[in-house]
Amino acid sequence: MGNQSSRISDLLLQALDNLSQEDLKRFKDKLSHSDFEGKGTIPRGRLENADRIDTKNLLMEFYSGDAALDATIEIFTQINLRDSAAKLREEREKGYKKKYKEDIKKKYKLIKDMNSRFGDNMILNRRYTNLTIVDRPQVMTERASSAITLANLYKPDKDGQTPQVVVLLGAAGIGKTMTARKIMYDWAAGELYKKKFDYVFYINCREMNLLNEKESVADMIFKSWLNTNAPVNHILVNPEKLLFIIDGFDELRFSFDQPKDNLCTDPWEKKPMEILLSSLFRRTVVPESYLMITTRPATLEKLEQCLECSRYAEILGFSEAEREEYFHKFFGNENQARQALRFVKANEILFTMCFVPFVCWIIYTVLKQQLEKGENLTQTSKTVTGVYMLYLSSLVKPLSNNTKQHLYGNLRGLCSLAADGIWKQKILFEEEEIKKFGLDQENSLPLFLNENIFQKEIDFECLYSFIHLSFQEFFAALLYVLEEDETTDSGIPKKDVKRLLENYGNSKNYLMLTVRFLFGLLNEERMKDLKEKFGCKLSPKIKADLLKWVQANQQTDLTLPCVHEGIYQSYQLDLFHCVYEMYEEDFAINALDHFTVLKLNQNKFTQMDQRALSFCVKHCRSLESLCIYDCTFSLEDHEEELPRRQKKHRQDKPKHSPIYLLCQALNSHFPLCLPVSCRFSDCHLTAACCEDLSSILGTKQTLVELRLAGNSLGESGVKLLCEGLKHANCKLQKLR
Known part of the structure; x- marks a missing residue:
C-alpha cells in the first residue's frame, strides 16, 4: 500500500505542477467549496496560502488514495481544465496497469515442480515448451484444421469476424492450465495481446466450486488484484479491453440451465457462482468483454447449453520436435537427455504417448530416476495405464511384508478418497476428508496429494488435491480392482462396477478416463505388479463383468453425433480405447x-485413436466390412498441422503414411477365410497412402473390394495401386 500511496502522491503533485498560478488559484477556490463523496470540505483557511505541495498533502489527508485522484479530476473538469483532467486520468490508468502487470508477472513467473522438494519452484519459461494448437472450423472441409498460435486466437477469421469467445479444447494432461498460465505471464510481460487487452483475469474453476457466498464480477476483479485495492470502476469503463480466462470448465459442478430472469446484467450485482458464471457465458453481464474457456472435449455438450462460441481451438500436444525440446529442457544434462531420447524414440508407442505433456512428464521422470540410479532403461509400456503404473512403481522401493501391509492400507484410503471425489465431482478435499480415509497419520500422506492454500474471505483454508486430475481418476479406478475389505468403514465409497459402467453409459464425460483406467489395471502384468510391489488383494471377477459390458454395448455403426458445429467427439470410439487399455x-x-460391419463417419483420429482402432480391428475375427467416410488421420508428429516456418527444417520424408497403422492391422487381421470389403471415402488420402494400400492388395488375399472415392491420390498414387493389383496374391474384385 505504501508504494501505491507514493504513486498517487507523485501523480497529484505532477498534475498541480503543470497548472499556471491562475489555474492553481481557481483550483483551490473550487476545492474549498466542494464536498466530494460526502467527506466535507477542506477549510478555506488551510487552502488559501497553500503551495502546490501543501495542496497535494491536503488532498491526500482529506480524501486518501484513489479518492484524492477522483476529486482532483472532478475539480479539473468543473473549472474547464479538461486536458489536465484527461492527462491525470491517463497517467493514473498507466499506473494501475503497470502495477497489476508487475504483480501478475511475479505470480505466474514460477511454477511448481512436482519432482522437487516442498516449496521449490522453477521458472515457467525454462520448462514451458510450445504446443501444437489447431483452429477448428465450423464445417469439415478438405483442410479440416490449420495451425494457430496463441497470438492469433483473437484475430479476425477468414470471414473478417473477430472472435469474442474462444474455447480451448484439450484432453486430460494436454497442457490447458499450463497454456492459460503462460498466457497470463506473456500478457503481463508485454509479449501477448499488448494492445488488445488492458487487463486479463484468471478464474480457476476448482476454486469457484468452493465459493458458497454470493459474488459479483466486481468481486472477481477485486480478488485478481494482488496487494492493492482494485480500481474496479475505472476497469469497467472499457469492458471491451478485458479478457477473462476461465480455466477448467470440465471441473465445475454447477448446473448452467438457468432461466434468463435469474441472470445478472450489473457487474456489481452479487449472485450465486453458477448464476454469475452463466451470466458471463451467456453474455448478459459485461457483454463487450472477451472470454477464453479451457475444457476437456467431453464437456462440450454441457458448455454448448450456455454459450455461443466464436472460435474453437484444440491443443493437440507436442509435435515430435517439441517432444525432443521438452526432453532437453527437462533433463538439463545433455548426455542424459540424449540417452533417454534414444530409448524413447526406439519405442514407437512410448514416443507416441509423449504427445500428451503430462504423460511425457511421467515418462521422463521415470527415465531420469533410472539414469540417476545407474539402472538400465528397460521398462516400457504400450498404454497410458501402463505409464501411470510405471510412475507409481518408481516411487516405491522393495518392501517387507509388514511395510506392504501399511502401504496397502494407505493406498486403499487414497483410492477411496479419489473415488468419493469422482462420484461427487469433487477435486479439492478438506482435512476432515483426509482423516476420514485414514490419510492423516504421520508419514502416510501420499506423494500424490498436493497441499493447496486458498484464501477464503479473510481466513486461509488448507485443502488437498491430487497432483493432476488424471491421477485422481487412476486411483478411483484402482478402488474397483481391489478386493472387498470386510472391515471397510461405512464412510468408504461402496464399489459397484455395474453402477459405474451404467453411469458411464448415460453420462460419458467425467467417468470416461476412470473407466479406461479400470480396463487397463486388469491387464495380467499390471495385476501381478500390484500384488508383488504393493501387496494388493485384487478382485479378478471384475474382468468378466467388463467383458459382458463390452459385448452388450457393441454398435457396429460408429457414426458420430455432432457435439457442436465442427467439433466431433466419438464416444463409441472410447469403447475401443477401453479394450486397447486392457x-x-x-x-x-x-x-x-x-x-x-464397422462404419466410422466424420472422425478426426489422433495417433492414439489410430492405435486403439488398429488394435481392435486386428482382433475383430468376424469383421467383413470396414467403411470409413469423411475422416482425417493425424500424422505421428502433427506434420500436417505445423505452420510453414516450423516445417522448413523438416525435409525428411515421413516414415509412414497417415493410414499406416490401420493398414498394418488389416494385413494381420486374424481370419484368412472371410471376404473383406474396405472403403476410405473422402478421407483426404494422398499418394503417400497408396503404398500402404498397395501392400494390402499384395498380401491380403481376402480383400475383395476397395473403394477410394473422394480422395486426391494423383497419378503416382494410382501407379502404386496398380503395382499391388499385379501381385499374384491379389484377389480384389472391385476397385472404385
Missing part, C-alpha cells in the same frame, strides 16, 4: 467377436 489379445478377441 491390451490382451484373448480379451479383445472375445469382446469384439460380434463385429461384422
Whole structure:
C-alpha cells in the first residue's frame, strides 16, 4: 500500500505542477467549496496560502488514495481544465496497469515442480515448451484444421469476424492450465495481446466450486488484484479491453440451465457462482468483454447449453520436435537427455504417448530416476495405464511384508478418497476428508496429494488435491480392482462396477478416463505388479463383468453425433480405447467377436485413436466390412498441422503414411477365410497412402473390394495401386 500511496502522491503533485498560478488559484477556490463523496470540505483557511505541495498533502489527508485522484479530476473538469483532467486520468490508468502487470508477472513467473522438494519452484519459461494448437472450423472441409498460435486466437477469421469467445479444447494432461498460465505471464510481460487487452483475469474453476457466498464480477476483479485495492470502476469503463480466462470448465459442478430472469446484467450485482458464471457465458453481464474457456472435449455438450462460441481451438500436444525440446529442457544434462531420447524414440508407442505433456512428464521422470540410479532403461509400456503404473512403481522401493501391509492400507484410503471425489465431482478435499480415509497419520500422506492454500474471505483454508486430475481418476479406478475389505468403514465409497459402467453409459464425460483406467489395471502384468510391489488383494471377477459390458454395448455403426458445429467427439470410439487399455489379445478377441460391419463417419483420429482402432480391428475375427467416410488421420508428429516456418527444417520424408497403422492391422487381421470389403471415402488420402494400400492388395488375399472415392491420390498414387493389383496374391474384385 505504501508504494501505491507514493504513486498517487507523485501523480497529484505532477498534475498541480503543470497548472499556471491562475489555474492553481481557481483550483483551490473550487476545492474549498466542494464536498466530494460526502467527506466535507477542506477549510478555506488551510487552502488559501497553500503551495502546490501543501495542496497535494491536503488532498491526500482529506480524501486518501484513489479518492484524492477522483476529486482532483472532478475539480479539473468543473473549472474547464479538461486536458489536465484527461492527462491525470491517463497517467493514473498507466499506473494501475503497470502495477497489476508487475504483480501478475511475479505470480505466474514460477511454477511448481512436482519432482522437487516442498516449496521449490522453477521458472515457467525454462520448462514451458510450445504446443501444437489447431483452429477448428465450423464445417469439415478438405483442410479440416490449420495451425494457430496463441497470438492469433483473437484475430479476425477468414470471414473478417473477430472472435469474442474462444474455447480451448484439450484432453486430460494436454497442457490447458499450463497454456492459460503462460498466457497470463506473456500478457503481463508485454509479449501477448499488448494492445488488445488492458487487463486479463484468471478464474480457476476448482476454486469457484468452493465459493458458497454470493459474488459479483466486481468481486472477481477485486480478488485478481494482488496487494492493492482494485480500481474496479475505472476497469469497467472499457469492458471491451478485458479478457477473462476461465480455466477448467470440465471441473465445475454447477448446473448452467438457468432461466434468463435469474441472470445478472450489473457487474456489481452479487449472485450465486453458477448464476454469475452463466451470466458471463451467456453474455448478459459485461457483454463487450472477451472470454477464453479451457475444457476437456467431453464437456462440450454441457458448455454448448450456455454459450455461443466464436472460435474453437484444440491443443493437440507436442509435435515430435517439441517432444525432443521438452526432453532437453527437462533433463538439463545433455548426455542424459540424449540417452533417454534414444530409448524413447526406439519405442514407437512410448514416443507416441509423449504427445500428451503430462504423460511425457511421467515418462521422463521415470527415465531420469533410472539414469540417476545407474539402472538400465528397460521398462516400457504400450498404454497410458501402463505409464501411470510405471510412475507409481518408481516411487516405491522393495518392501517387507509388514511395510506392504501399511502401504496397502494407505493406498486403499487414497483410492477411496479419489473415488468419493469422482462420484461427487469433487477435486479439492478438506482435512476432515483426509482423516476420514485414514490419510492423516504421520508419514502416510501420499506423494500424490498436493497441499493447496486458498484464501477464503479473510481466513486461509488448507485443502488437498491430487497432483493432476488424471491421477485422481487412476486411483478411483484402482478402488474397483481391489478386493472387498470386510472391515471397510461405512464412510468408504461402496464399489459397484455395474453402477459405474451404467453411469458411464448415460453420462460419458467425467467417468470416461476412470473407466479406461479400470480396463487397463486388469491387464495380467499390471495385476501381478500390484500384488508383488504393493501387496494388493485384487478382485479378478471384475474382468468378466467388463467383458459382458463390452459385448452388450457393441454398435457396429460408429457414426458420430455432432457435439457442436465442427467439433466431433466419438464416444463409441472410447469403447475401443477401453479394450486397447486392457491390451490382451484373448480379451479383445472375445469382446469384439460380434463385429461384422464397422462404419466410422466424420472422425478426426489422433495417433492414439489410430492405435486403439488398429488394435481392435486386428482382433475383430468376424469383421467383413470396414467403411470409413469423411475422416482425417493425424500424422505421428502433427506434420500436417505445423505452420510453414516450423516445417522448413523438416525435409525428411515421413516414415509412414497417415493410414499406416490401420493398414498394418488389416494385413494381420486374424481370419484368412472371410471376404473383406474396405472403403476410405473422402478421407483426404494422398499418394503417400497408396503404398500402404498397395501392400494390402499384395498380401491380403481376402480383400475383395476397395473403394477410394473422394480422395486426391494423383497419378503416382494410382501407379502404386496398380503395382499391388499385379501381385499374384491379389484377389480384389472391385476397385472404385
